[in-house]
Amino acid sequence: MHIHVGPVRYLHRDTLRHMLAQLDPTQFLRIHRGTVVNLSRVREVHPMFKGGAEVVLQDGTRLDLSRRFRAGARAVLGLL
Known part of the structure; x- marks a missing residue:
């Protein structure tokens, strides 16, 4: 797996x-099959x-939030 930290x-x-x-699930959220984001960067x-x-960092x-993970992201990201 690749971990992106800024440009590195x-x-x-x-x-x-x-x-x-x-x-920590309060700081990181899975938004796609192979993508996890730091919520403080959203x-x-x-x-x-x-x-x-x-999702725009x-x-x-710009990253895709798939339908599969939208339900879990709904409350965290304030989606309707």
Whole structure:
């Protein structure tokens, strides 16, 4: 797995499932099959068609929030 910290990318040899078990769920949120975000880095969320959404980070990076993970993100990100 790759971990992005600002412009730096680290290679970490572990599974996403194992990494998620170690992260604080009040600070990190899974938004797609292979994407976890630090909630303090989320700037805005834009609803998209068919139940998905787009998450925009503080640095302008745009990430997809899939329909599968939208229900779990609803309260955390303030989605309708």
